[in-house]
Amino acid sequence: MKDRRLSGHLLVFAAMLLIPAVVHDTFLLRVFTEAVMWIGLAVTFDVLAGYTGYLNFGHSAFFGIGAYITAILMVRAGWHFAPAAALGGAAAGLGALIAGFPTLRLRGAYFAIATWALARAIQQGVLMMDITGGPDGMRLPALLSPGFFYYIMLGVVGVTFFAYWFLLERAPFGLKLKAVREDEQGAEALGLNPTKLKIQAFVLSAVPTGIIGGVFAYWVTFIDPASTLGDLVSDQALVMVVFGGMGTLTGPVIGAVLIFTFKTVFWAYLSDYEVLYLIILGGVIAASVVFLPDGVLGVLPQRRKGVEDHA
Amino acid sequence: MPEPILEVENLTKNFGGLTAVNEVSFRVHPREIVGLIGPNGAGKTTLFNVVSGYYAPSRGKVLFHGKDISGKPPYVLAGRGIGRTFQVVKPFPGLSVLENIIIASFLRHPKRVRAEEHAWKVLEFTELADRAHQSAASLTLAGRKRLEIGKALALEPTFLLLDEVVAGLNPTEVDHTIELILKLRDQGITILIVEHIMRVIMRISDRLVVLNFGQKIAEGPPEEVAKDPGVVEAYLGVEKA
Numbered sequence: 001m002k003d004r005r006l007s008g009h010l011l012v013f014a015a016m017l018l019i020p021a022v023v024h025d026t027f028l029l030r031v032f033t034e035a036v037m038w039i040g041l042a043v044t045f046d047v048l049a050g051y052t053g054y055l056n057f058g059h060s061a062f063f064g065i066g067a068y069i070t071a072i073l074m075v076r077a078g079w080h081f082a083p084a085a086a087l088g089g090a091a092a093g094l095g096a097l098i099a100g101f102p103t104l105r106l107r108g109a110y111f112a113i114a115t116w117a118l119a120r121a122i123q124q125g126v127l128m129m130d131i132t133g134g135p136d137g138m139r140l141p142a143l144l145s146p147g148f149f150y151y152i153m154l155g156v157v158g159v160t161f162f163a164y165w166f167l168l169e170r171a172p173f174g175l176k177l178k179a180v181r182e183d184e185q186g187a188e189a190l191g192l193n194p195t196k197l198k199i200q201a202f203v204l205s206a207v208p209t210g211i212i213g214g215v216f217a218y219w220v221t222f223i224d225p226a227s228t229l230g231d232l233v234s235d236q237a238l239v240m241v242v243f244g245g246m247g248t249l250t251g252p253v254i255g256a257v258l259i260f261t262f263k264t265v266f267w268a269y270l271s272d273y274e275v276l277y278l279i280i281l282g283g284v285i286a287a288s289v290v291f292l293p294d295g296v297l298g299v300l301p302q303r304r305k306g307v308e309d310h311a
Numbered sequence: 312m313p314e315p316i317l318e319v320e321n322l323t324k325n326f327g328g329l330t331a332v333n334e335v336s337f338r339v340h341p342r343e344i345v346g347l348i349g350p351n352g353a354g355k356t357t358l359f360n361v362v363s364g365y366y367a368p369s370r371g372k373v374l375f376h377g378k379d380i381s382g383k384p385p386y387v388l389a390g391r392g393i394g395r396t397f398q399v400v401k402p403f404p405g406l407s408v409l410e411n412i413i414i415a416s417f418l419r420h421p422k423r424v425r426a427e428e429h430a431w432k433v434l435e436f437t438e439l440a441d442r443a444h445q446s447a448a449s450l451t452l453a454g455r456k457r458l459e460i461g462k463a464l465a466l467e468p469t470f471l472l473l474d475e476v477v478a479g480l481n482p483t484e485v486d487h488t489i490e491l492i493l494k495l496r497d498q499g500i501t502i503l504i505v506e507h508i509m510r511v512i513m514r515i516s517d518r519l520v521v522l523n524f525g526q527k528i529a530e531g532p533p534e535e536v537a538k539d540p541g542v543v544e545a546y547l548g549v550e551k552a
Contacts, residue, residue: 172417172426179403179414186401189363190462191389191418 009165009250013158020147029146031264033153033219038260040157040212041233042240042252043164047205049238050247051168052198053181054104055112057234058119062092062206064126064229066213071138071223072131081143085214092210093203100199116234123229137224140217149219156215160208165249167204177201178247236263239281243288245295254296259284314377316341316470316501317362321371324357331357333525334371339470344492344502346516346533348509350545353522355505356398359472362503363395364388375470389418394468396459398475398505404448408439411447411458415465430465437461437491453484460491471495473504477511489515513537521545 016036023029041063048054066088073084103114126132143149168174179187180194187194217223236259244255259281266277292298315338324332332354339345347355360366362373367382374380380388385395403411412433416426434440437457442450447458456476463471473492477485485508492515496502506512512519512533519536521529523545529536536542 170423172421172423175406175410175414176417178406178410182403182405183401185365185385186397186403186462187414188365188385189389189395189397189401190415191386191466192414193384193386 005250006165009162013161016154016158020150026146029150033146033150034264035257035260036150036153036157037212037216038236038240039253039256040153040160040208041237042244042256043157043161043249044205044209044212045234045237046241046246046249046252047164047168048201049241050249050252051174051177051181052201054108054198054202055238056115056202056205057112057231057238058099058115058117058122059205059209059237060229060231060233061115061119061122062095062209063213063216063233064119064122064225065092065095066210067217067223067228068126068132068138068213069210070214071140071217074140074218075138076131081214081218085211085218088214089207089209089211092213093207095210096202096206097199100202101195104195104198104202116231119229119231119234123225126225126229132225135225137222137227138217140221140223142221143218149215152215153212153219156208156211161249161253164204168249173197173200181247235281239285239288241295242285243292243295245297248295248297251295251297258296313341315339315374316376317503318374318377319358319362319371320374322358322361322368322373323370324354324361324366325369330525332361332522335522335525335527336371337520337527337530339501339503341501342496342499343517344496344504344515346512346519347503347505347522348507348512348519349522349528352524353545354525355522356474357525358522359395359474359503359505363393363472389466389468392467392469393472394463394466394470395472396456396463396474396476398478400455400459402447402450402455402458402462404446406447407444408447408450408458409434409443412439412461412465415462418465419467433461433465437464453480456480456488457491460488464495468500470501470503473502473506475505475507477506477508485511 019032020029023032045056045059048056066085069088069091070084073079073087074081099118103111106114127135132138176192176197179190179192180197184194213228240255240259241252243259244253245251263277270276288295317339319335319337322332322335323330335358347358349355357366361368364383364385364387372379372381375391375393380391403414409430412430413426416429420426420429431440434443437460439454439457439461442454447455450458460476477488480488489511492502516533518531519533520527521536521542528541528545529539
């Protein structure tokens, strides 16, 4: 059954590889690229939210750090894109390591507040610095190749997804994280170090987020503090994860696709009502918490492998 | 007498102005079952939490195999061979019974496949195998207490702290659990057990340590301790003339 799930994932991935061969419309390919990006941001958010129970309201910080490090290295130091984005990911990981030590000892709501505040602090810092261009943002060298960016984004997100799938659904690491999520004291008695596990999950969530931020920066060629470090990145990832089904990896992918499709359609036809979008986003999250506690995935049969609910 | 496996020396634990455990000393020898008893609030669970690493002692120390383990975190002590159960059981409710045991098995069997093999042995031993794929939340109280013991056992401990594993069970289940505990002792595991049900503690303990208001008031074989006037007083109060 597990193997069937893996082959399912591989099949979807293979189909996604073929998209540029079928879709020649540049605008549409951009839409697909952004969809893949949001899948990545939702899945990385889910590692922490779903597997450890910690909601990271500062997820945008990792995305923004990756974007800015990549931009700074490319524009100011003349680096190539790949090493710059890799360093962007490493910087995001380092950020998680440093931020994780004090914050992951906090309980749920306090962690959410602390990470949110930290992300705001970074955004303000970037606004004030010269090297980042402050409020004016940064312009990157333009590479006009929609196909290239689609594949880079899909490559990064795909590798991330399958690495997560292996680590969280196959290797002991995922079960250990779930144990910490379910009962931290109980997990400690079994020889697990909860703080260490949570920090590992935090770094695991941050590194690909940073790389995705780097790809985003090079792809859109212009970044500013609002587009990369704003609340929307974290909020939207949260909605996608909750709506799709937390702690499942597959759920966030489904959630990301559905929410992103809605967003795209909304922008295309109702962009005059911009303010409505956030209201609807808020409504969706409130409704999913009440009506779909296990997300869209929870409505489907066979949701929790191996566990029959007799309760 | 062989070397003691556990030595508690002048252990004191304060919570602000409250002294939950006060200058308590006792030893546990290999293959012994030592019962820790005392009225509610006597400090039994606090003592357990200090010995298993959840609290650092305010004063005094805890030696395990002659080494000072005071203040070491629970996950380190689990690695050293100390397993414990919780009075308020701590299953991982969203996971299956099997997964619960696998997680504990990782300590000695880091590979997933090996851990799962080991988990099945523990499930057989604790008679939970037929419920392996149920969620832990769906177990009855007896089942959850059994799972609690199973998780501690999966750590392959040399020393086991059992906190009220019998309380709340019906008589058949009680006998069942007593059998299980005696089997563990026969396998060479040393046990320190907190229990309120006297019938149980008298039957299985080699020795008793009695706490009252955080202090040790008696220690010795069950029959002697039961006759100790101080113990009788602590449980039943002083007879008024």
